[in-house]
Amino acid sequence: MDDTGIFLHSVETLRLQVDRRLVELIPLPGKEPGRLGEAAHYALLAPGKRFRPLLTLLAAEAFGVSPSRALDTACAMEMIHAASLVLDDLPSMDDARLRRGRPTTHRVYGEAAAILASVGLLTRAFGAIAGDAGLQADTRIALVETLADAVGFEGLVAGQALDLAERARRRTVAELDELNHRKTGVLMMCAAEAGARIGGASEEARRELGEFARRIGLAFQIRDDLIDVQEGGEHIGKDVGKDAGMTTVVSALGPRAARAAIETHLVAADAALARAGCDGRLGVFARSLFLGRKAAA
Amino acid sequence: MDDTGIFLHSVETLRLQVDRRLVELIPLPGKEPGRLGEAAHYALLAPGKRFRPLLTLLAAEAFGVSPSRALDTACAMEMIHAASLVLDDLPSMDDARLRRGRPTTHRVYGEAAAILASVGLLTRAFGAIAGDAGLQADTRIALVETLADAVGFEGLVAGQALDLAERARRRTVAELDELNHRKTGVLMMCAAEAGARIGGASEEARRELGEFARRIGLAFQIRDDLIDVQEGGEHIGKDVGKDAGMTTVVSALGPRAARAAIETHLVAADAALARAGCDGRLGVFARSLFLGRKAAA
Numbered sequence: 001m002d003d004t005g006i007f008l009h010s011v012e013t014l015r016l017q018v019d020r021r022l023v024e025l026i027p028l029p030g031k032e033p034g035r036l037g038e039a040a041h042y043a044l045l046a047p048g049k050r051f052r053p054l055l056t057l058l059a060a061e062a063f064g065v066s067p068s069r070a071l072d073t074a075c076a077m078e079m080i081h082a083a084s085l086v087l088d089d090l091p092s093m094d095d096a097r098l099r100r101g102r103p104t105t106h107r108v109y110g111e112a113a114a115i116l117a118s119v120g121l122l123t124r125a126f127g128a129i130a131g132d133a134g135l136q137a138d139t140r141i142a143l144v145e146t147l148a149d150a151v152g153f154e155g156l157v158a159g160q161a162l163d164l165a166e167r168a169r170r171r172t173v174a175e176l177d178e179l180n181h182r183k184t185g186v187l188m189m190c191a192a193e194a195g196a197r198i199g200g201a202s203e204e205a206r207r208e209l210g211e212f213a214r215r216i217g218l219a220f221q222i223r224d225d226l227i228d229v230q231e232g233g234e235h236i237g238k239d240v241g242k243d244a245g246m247t248t249v250v251s252a253l254g255p256r257a258a259r260a261a262i263e264t265h266l267v268a269a270d271a272a273l274a275r276a277g278c279d280g281r282l283g284v285f286a287r288s289l290f291l292g293r294k295a296a297a
Numbered sequence: 298m299d300d301t302g303i304f305l306h307s308v309e310t311l312r313l314q315v316d317r318r319l320v321e322l323i324p325l326p327g328k329e330p331g332r333l334g335e336a337a338h339y340a341l342l343a344p345g346k347r348f349r350p351l352l353t354l355l356a357a358e359a360f361g362v363s364p365s366r367a368l369d370t371a372c373a374m375e376m377i378h379a380a381s382l383v384l385d386d387l388p389s390m391d392d393a394r395l396r397r398g399r400p401t402t403h404r405v406y407g408e409a410a411a412i413l414a415s416v417g418l419l420t421r422a423f424g425a426i427a428g429d430a431g432l433q434a435d436t437r438i439a440l441v442e443t444l445a446d447a448v449g450f451e452g453l454v455a456g457q458a459l460d461l462a463e464r465a466r467r468r469t470v471a472e473l474d475e476l477n478h479r480k481t482g483v484l485m486m487c488a489a490e491a492g493a494r495i496g497g498a499s500e501e502a503r504r505e506l507g508e509f510a511r512r513i514g515l516a517f518q519i520r521d522d523l524i525d526v527q528e529g530g531e532h533i534g535k536d537v538g539k540d541a542g543m544t545t546v547v548s549a550l551g552p553r554a555a556r557a558a559i560e561t562h563l564v565a566a567d568a569a570l571a572r573a574g575c576d577g578r579l580g581v582f583a584r585s586l587f588l589g590r591k592a593a594a
Contacts, residue, residue, distance in 0.1 A: 093409050127446060140434075158333065216473035
C-alpha cells in the first residue's frame with residue numbers, strides 16, 4: 001500500500017467509527033412507535049461518504065487533538081445532514097424518488113414518519129453535543145449555538161427555501177454560489193469549524209478552516225451538477241435530470257469552465273488551509289474526494 | 298381589582314414580555330426567501346395562552362429568581378410548541394384546517410414553507426438557549442440536553458408517531474394518559490423544570506415541578522377533549538370533531554368521570570407543588586387556566 005493508500009485506509013477507519021457511534025446515538029429500531037426508529041436508521045445509516053463528520057474529525061486532528069474527542073460532534077453533523085436530505089426529498093419539496101441509491105425515506109416509511117424521523121435526528125444532534133461529557137461546557141455551548149445558526153433561518157433552512165422559491169428563475173453564477181453555499185456549504189463550514197474549535201484552534205484559524213470547507217463545498221456542488229448532467233441515475237444513487245429545468249453552475253458556464261471553477265475553489269481551499277497553519281492531512285482528504293467518479297450523497 | 302384580578306394582570310404582563318421577545322428572537326418577515334420568515338411569525342405569534350413559557354417564568358420566580366432571567370428559555374419552549382403544532386397539522390399528519398382560530402400554517406404558506414418554518418423555529422429554540430449569555434454555561438448545557446430529550450425520539454416526536462400509528466385502535470385510559478403525556482405533557486414538564494433549574498432548585502424540587510406540570514398537562518388535555526365533544530369549532534379556534542374516530546379519556550370514561558379525573562390531576566399537581574416547597578403563585582396560575590371556557594391552542 002502506498003502513502004495515499006495508507007491514508008485512505010485510516011480515513012476509512014474513522015468513517016467506520018462514525019457509523020458505529022451513529023447507531024449508538026439514536027434509539028434502536030423497533031423500540032419506537034410507527035416504525036420511527038427504523039425510519040431514522042434508514043435515513044441516517046444509508047451508505048454515504050460521511051463527508052461532514054470526517055471534516056470535523058480531521059479538523060480536530062489538524063490541531064493536535066484526537067479525532068475521538070470530536071466523535072459525537074461529528075455524528076451530530078451527519079444527523080443534521082441526513083435530516084436535511086429527508087426533508088429536501090419530500091413530495092412538497094424536491095419530490096425525489098431515490099437518495100443514496102435507495103428509495104427516499106418517505107417512500108419507504110410514509111411522509112409522516114419521514115418528517116418525524118428528520119425532526120428526531122435534528123433534535124438528537126443538539127442533544128448529542130450538549131450531552132458530550134468529554135467536552136467543556138463552554139465548548140459545547142459554542143458548538144450548539146453555531147450549529148443552530150448553520151441549520152436555521154440563516155442556514156440550511158433558508159437555503160432550501162431560497163432553492164424552492166426561485167427555482168424557475170435563471171440565476172447568475174454568483175447567485176448560484178450563494179445558493180449552493182446556503183444549501184450545503186454552511187453545514188460543511190460548521191463541521192470543519194466545530195472540529196477546529198474542539199482542537200483548540202484560534203478564532204482566526206477556525207475561520208480559515210471554515211473558508212477551506214466553504215470552498216470544498218462549492219467545488220463539490222459543481223462536481224455534483226457535472227455528474228448530474230453527464231451520467232445516469234444508477235451511477236450516483238439519486239434522481240438524475242431533476243435539475244434540468246434549473247440553472248446550475250454547469251448549465252450557466254458549460255462543463256469546461258465548470259471544471260476550471262472546481263479547480264479554482266480547490267486552490268483557494270488549499271490556501272485557506274495553509275493560512276490556518278495546521279497539519280495537511282485534511283487537504284489530502286479533501287482532494288481525495290475529487291479523485292473518484294461518484295457524486296455526493 | 299381583587300387579588301386574583303391583580304394576579305392575572307401581572308401574568309398578562311409576563312405574556313406580553315414573551316410575545317415581544319419572541320419577535321426579537323426570529324428573523325423579521327420579508328428578510329427570508331419563500332415567505333419563510335412570514336410563515337414562522339404566523340405560526341409562532343398566533344394568539345395563544347403561552348402556557349409553556351409562563352410555566353418556565355413562574356417556575357423560576359417560584360425559586361426566587363426574576364422571570365426575566367428565564368425569558369429566552371421560556372421563548373424556546375414556545376418555539377418548540379409552535380413548531381410541533383405546525384407539523385401535527387400537516388396533511389400527512391392530522392391534516393388540520395384550523396389552528397388557534399386561523400387557517401393552519403401550511404394552508405396559508407404551503408407545505409414546504411410550513412415544514413421549513415417549523416424546523417427553523419425548532420432550531421432557533423436550541424440556539425436561543427445556547428446563546429443566552431445571562432445563564433451559566435452549565436445551566437445552558439443542561440437546558441439544551443433536557444429540551445432535546447423532551448422533543449426527540451422519546452418525547453414529542455415519539456408522541457406524535459404513537460398517535461398516528463395507533464389512531465384506529467381503542468385505547469385504555471392508562472394508554473391515553475401515556476399518549477397525552479408524550480404528546481404534550483413532556484414539553485410542559487420540560488418548561489417547568491427548566492424554570493426551576495434557572496431558579497436554582499434542587500434536583501428533587503425540579504422533579505416535583507415536573508410532576509406538577511405533568512398533572513396540569515394531563516388535566517388540560519382532558520379539558521380539551523371535553524370541549525372538543527361539547528362545543529363548536531368557532532369557540533376553540535381549531536378543527537372540532539376530528540377526534541370523533543379516536544378514543545379519548547372523555548369517550549372512554551364519559552364526561553362526568555372525565556371531570557373528576559381533571560380534579561384528581563389538579564389535586565395531585567397542588568401536592569407536588571407543596572412538596573417542592575416553592576411559592577404558590579404557580580399553582581394559582583395553573584388553576585386560573587381552568588376557570589375560563591376556552592380550550593388550549
